[in-house]
Structure formats: structure tokens, C-alpha cells
Amino acid sequence: xxxxxxxxxxxxxxxxxxxxxxTRLIRSVLAFVVAMVACFTVAEPILNFxxxxxxxxxxxxxxxxxxxxxxxxxxxFVLIRISVIAGFALSFPVIAHQLWRFVAPGLYKSEKSxxxxxxxxxxxxxxxxxxxxxxVVTPLAMNFFIGFSDAxxxxxxxxxxxxxxxxxxxxxxxxxxxxxxRESLDVSLKFIFAFGLCFQxxxxxxxxxxxxxxxxxxxxxxxxxAVVGILVLAxxxxxPDVVTQIILFVVVYGLYEVSIWLVQGVExxxxxxxxxxxxxxxxxYGDGDLDEDEAAK
Numbered sequence: 001x002x003x004x005x006x007x008x009x010x011x012x013x014x015x016x017x018x019x020x021x022x023t024r025l026i027r028s029v030l031a032f033v034v035a036m037v038a039c040f041t042v043a044e045p046i047l048n049f050x051x052x053x054x055x056x057x058x059x060x061x062x063x064x065x066x067x068x069x070x071x072x073x074x075x076x077f078v079l080i081r082i083s084v085i086a087g088f089a090l091s092f093p094v095i096a097h098q099l100w101r102f103v104a105p106g107l108y109k110s111e112k113s114x115x116x117x118x119x120x121x122x123x124x125x126x127x128x129x130x131x132x133x134x135x136v137v138t139p140l141a142m143n144f145f146i147g148f149s150d151a152x153x154x155x156x157x158x159x160x161x162x163x164x165x166x167x168x169x170x171x172x173x174x175x176x177x178x179x180x181x182r183e184s185l186d187v188s189l190k191f192i193f194a195f196g197l198c199f200q201x202x203x204x205x206x207x208x209x210x211x212x213x214x215x216x217x218x219x220x221x222x223x224x225x226a227v228v229g230i231l232v233l234a235x236x237x238x239x240p241d242v243v244t245q246i247i248l249f250v251v252v253y254g255l256y257e258v259s260i261w262l263v264q265g266v267e268x269x270x271x272x273x274x275x276x277x278x279x280x281x282x283x284x285y286g287d288g289d290l291d292e293d294e295a296a297k
Contacts, residue, residue, distance in 0.1 A: 024098040031094035036087030043079040046086055047181070050188050053139040054179060057146055067179045078181050085189070092123060122203050129199030132251065133191040140244045141191065149177040198233075198252050202259045209263035216264035219256075226256055 039046070048055075055065035069075045088095075096119060104112055208214045219226075234248040 021102060024102045028091070028095045028098045031091040031098075032087055035091035036083050039086040039090060040079065040083040043082045043086070046082050047079065047185070050082075050134070051181075051184060053134070053188070054142050054146070054184055056139065057143050058177075061146070063177075067181045067184055069181045074180075074182055078185055081185070096123075118203050118207060122200060125199040125203060126196040129195040129197070130192045132199075133195035134188070136247065137195060137244060138188055138191050140247070141187070144244070146177050149175050195248075198248075199255065201252065201255045202262055205256075205259035206262045206266060209266045214263060216260050216267060219260045219263060223256075227253065230256070 051067060054067070058065040069078075100116075100119065107115070205214060205219070209216070230249055230252045231245075233252065234245040
């Protein structure tokens with residue numbers, strides 16, 4: 001066989017992989033575009049759903065639950081942004097399936113069984129974090145921020161078209177909340193993405209445990225540093241409200257403890273496998289957890 005024929009044979013698998021990758025990408029993009037267009041038709045209800053925590057707070061203050069936009073194109077681009085985000089979320093199962101179909105043939109059976117639970121658990125945990133942010137954190141944060149404004153019944157009457165006779169008190173300087181659609185949506189989305197990512201902590205640490213980068217014993221030893229780090233995180237991503245910070249701390253620290261339990265389960269499974277293969281040395285490993293360096297081996 002000539003050198004040219006050998007080169008052609010080595011290039012054939014690469015070309016096939018590139019062709020398959022192109023097919024998977026085209027299907028993923030088509031799924032995303034279709035989902036985005038479909039979500040644009042219901043972007044207004046999605047916007048109302050995301051803004052509902054603010055509306056509830058304004059109703060509770062006796063104000064008109066309305067958001068404003070200060071540029072002619074502002075609301076249109078807000079709806080486009082919502083369509084993009086919701087379209088990606090709606091098409092994510094298709095995109096993940098196409099990615100899995102491309103990667104799976106190159107994995108061993110054990111590797112497929114190891115990664116598949118994480119692919120399923122990751123979006124579910126993100127959804128849990130997003131729901132927690134929308135129903136718990138966002139109302140608390142918005143109530144704290146909007147609480148600094150003055151509730152003016154005359155302004156509500158002006159918006160609704162009622163006739164109000166201004167009093168002497170109404171002539172005083174006041175600050176009132178006139179929420180922008182874009183900025184209010186930004187705050188809500190930041191909380192959703194922040195807590196969605198925080199809820200990925202068990203997936204991240206368990207994968208690191210499988211790779212031998214962390215151990216349950218090591219996670220327990222740095223628990224006090226983790227507590228400080230979580231407290232700092234709670235202070236940064238939440239308003240200066242003690243109740244909100246405590247809620248975030250309890251949730252994230254609970255996820256940290258769950259991660260230790262999951263990593264310990266991975267280590268027990270690895271220990272059992274090594275014992276079945278005759279590779280476990282009681283004098284070297286003892287009865288405790290695997291050390292990070294030994295686990296990596």
C-alpha cells in the first residue's frame with residue numbers, strides 16, 4: 001500500500017466524524033430556531049410570569065402593577081431575549097440528545113453508564129434552582145429593593161386615569177418605583193441563572209470525585225472553609241437582607257453536604273470494584289476513604 005493510500009485511509013474516519021458533527025449541529029440549530037420562533041408567540045405570557053413577583057409586591061403596596069419601557073424598541077428586544085432563552089431551554093433535550101449521539105460511540109459501556117445520570121440530573125437540578133430563585137429569592141429581593149421607594153396613591157391614580165386632588169403632602173419630594181421592563185427582567189434572570197448554577201454543585205463535585213480530584217474526607221476537612229465561602233457567596237448574590245442570605249446559605253450548604261455523601265458513594269463503589277479485581281490493599285488504603293492521589297490511580 002502506498003503512502004498516499006495510507007493517508008487517505010487515515011483521513012476517512014476524520015471526514016466521517018466531521019460529517020456527522022455537521023449533521024448533529026444542523027439538527028441542533030434547527031431545533032433551537034423552531035423552539036425560539038414558537039416561544040416568541042408566547043413571549044408575552046412568559047414575561048408576565050417572570051415579572052409576577054414584582055407585580056405581587058406592587059399590589060401589596062397598593063400601587064399599580066405595571067412596568068415601563070423608555071425606548072420604542074425596548075420591549076421588542078426584551079421579547080426577543082426571552083424567546084432566545086426559552087427557546088434554548090425548550091430545545092435543550094434535542095441538543096443534548098444530538099450531543100450524546102455524537103459522543104456516545106467513542107465511550108466505553110462503563111463510561112456511558114457513568115455519565116448518563118449526570119446528563120439527566122444536571123438540567124433537573126438547574127430547574128430546581130431556577131424555581132427556587134423565582135418563587136423564593138426573587139420576591140424577597142424585590143421586596144427589599146422596592147421597599148426603599150415611597151408608595152404614592154396619586155401616582156397610581158394618574159396611571160389608571162382617575163382624578164385626584166393633590167394635597168400639600170403630595171408636593172413634597174418623593175421617590176417612586178417605575179420599573180423598566182429590561183432592567184427588571186435582568187434582575188430576575190440573574191437570580192435564576194445564579195441559583196441554577198449553584199444547584200449544579202452536587203453534579204460538579206461528584207464528577208470530580210469520579211475523576212479522583214476530590215475525596216469525601218477532603219471535603220469534610222475543608223468544610224469550615226466551605227462555610228465561609230458560602231457565606232461570602234450569599235452576601236454577594238443576595239441583597240443585604242439577613243433572611244435571604246440565611247436561606248441561600250442553608251440551601252447551598254445542604255447541597256455541599258449532599259455532595260459529600262455522593263462522593264462517598266462513588267468511593268465505596270470504587271473500593272468494591274478494586275476488591276473484586278484484587279487490587280485493594282488494606283495496609284495501603286486502610287478502611288477509610290481513598291486518598292485523592294491514590295483515587296486518581
